[in-house]
Amino acid sequence: MRGIAIVVVLGACAPHFDRAAHxxxxxxxxxxxxxxIEHGEARAHGIVTARGGDADDWFAxxxxxxxxxxxxxxxKLRWRxxxxxxxxxxxxxxxxxxxxxxxxxxxxxxVAVIHAHPGDRFxxxxxxxxxxxAGEYKLDVRAEPWQCDLGPPPIELIRPPGxxxxxxxxxxxxxxxxxxxxxxxxxxxxxxxxxxxxxxxGIDEHxxxxxxxxxxxVVPDSTFLVRNVSADLSTGELLHADAMEAAAAGGDVxxxxxxxxxxxxxxVELDPTRATIDARLSSVSGLxxxxxxxxLDRGRADGVELGWRGVLAYASGVRVPRSHFVVxxxxxxxxxxxxxxxxxxxxxxxxxxxxxx
Numbered sequence: 118m119r120g121i122a123i124v125v126v127l128g129a130c131a132p133h134f135d136r137a138a139h140x141x142x143x144x145x146x147x148x149x150x151x152x153x154i155e156h157g158e159a160r161a162h163g164i165v166t167a168r169g170g171d172a173d174d175w176f177a178x179x180x181x182x183x184x185x186x187x188x189x190x191x192x193k194l195r196w197r198x199x200x201x202x203x204x205x206x207x208x209x210x211x212x213x214x215x216x217x218x219x220x221x222x223x224x225x226x227x228v229a230v231i232h233a234h235p236g237d238r239f240x241x242x243x244x245x246x247x248x249x250x251a252g253e254y255k256l257d258v259r260a261e262p263w264q265c266d267l268g269p270p271p272i273e274l275i276r277p278p279g280x281x282x283x284x285x286x287x288x289x290x291x292x293x294x295x296x297x298x299x300x301x302x303x304x305x306x307x308x309x310x311x312x313x314x315x316x317x318x319g320i321d322e323h324x325x326x327x328x329x330x331x332x333x334x335v336v337p338d339s340t341f342l343v344r345n346v347s348a349d350l351s352t353g354e355l356l357h358a359d360a361m362e363a364a365a366a367g368g369d370v371x372x373x374x375x376x377x378x379x380x381x382x383x384x385v386e387l388d389p390t391r392a393t394i395d396a397r398l399s400s401v402s403g404l405x406x407x408x409x410x411x412x413l414d415r416g417r418a419d420g421v422e423l424g425w426r427g428v429l430a431y432a433s434g435v436r437v438p439r440s441h442f443v444v445x446x447x448x449x450x451x452x453x454x455x456x457x458x459x460x461x462x463x464x465x466x467x468x469x470x471x472x473x474x
Contacts, residue, residue, distance in 0.1 A: 149240055159178060274278070299311075412453050
């Protein structure tokens with residue numbers, strides 16, 4: 118009788134478990150924790166564990182505006198693990214989920230360095246790369262100006278003895294405050310005004326304004342957009358810094374008249390009793406806030422003034438949804454309108470319809 122040999126082959130299988138079984142919303146980029154970079158730095162900490170079902174933590178951050186300069190962003194991950202052979206990993210992605218600069222490796226840290234511009238948005242993923250990895254981590258994001266000429270130091274505006282803020286008549290949505298400093302950033306032609314008023318008076322980044330001299334007269338080409346706000350101080354980005362350099366160098370005393378909020382109500386429908394002007398778009402520029410500046414080929418010579426409102430339209434006359442704007446700067450033959458939170462993809466096929474207040 119022939120014996121039959123039965124061979125049993127035993128194989129080891131890797132354990133199967135859900136790496137996201139106990140994760141929160143931050144397990145993917147759509148639920149990423151928002152990091153606010155303040156004074157050039159943002160920090161976070163946490164724990165990731167593959168076997169524990171929380172293997173990935175996502176973070177999102179936006180490059181801050183430091184005088185309009187490009188920024189060098191350093192993203193550094195440090196960790197502690199329960200066993201020396203375990204480790205964590207770091208990956209940095211842009212807004213389109215493309216993985217960026219490779220990380221520099223050390224035994225218990227990873228570092229990624231990227232160069233970006235104000236308003237650029239990025240994602241950082243801290244994760245346990247292998248099925249046994251786990252650890253406690255700290256994440257640091259640092260931003261420093263890169264290849265940027267900051268120009269001369271800010272010009273202090275000295276109040277003469279007995280100086281008083283001009284007696285201007287504010288309306289319901291205006292605030293008046295002294296300007297304490299002006300900076301013109303060299304060849305960048307980027308100007309910043311420090312304004313002695315902030316969130317304690319209701320001002321936020323949805324405001325804009327103009328500067329007036331000690332006699333209460335509007336300083337030409339002095340329109341600014343409010344950029345950074347604290348309780349008692351805000352900064353305004355000057356739209357025409359090059360035209361104001363000589364005046365700032367003279368140390369003139371200026372006052373800011375702030376207007377807000379920037380989110381404007383829809384304008385009333387056009388009617389024969391109101392002045393209406395059709396204008397072409399000379400240029401379109403996006404801001405880091407998500408708003409848009411549209412430069413129009415109509416100005417004071419055509420009757421346009423500050424505070425006029427308008428809407429963008431196609432050649433067919435159909436209006437672009439949510440494209441209402443307010444004129445925040447005007448000269449003899451051109452004006453600038455501010456559109457809130459709108460993406461313009463085809464400016465060559467648009468025109469503007471301006472309406473008097």
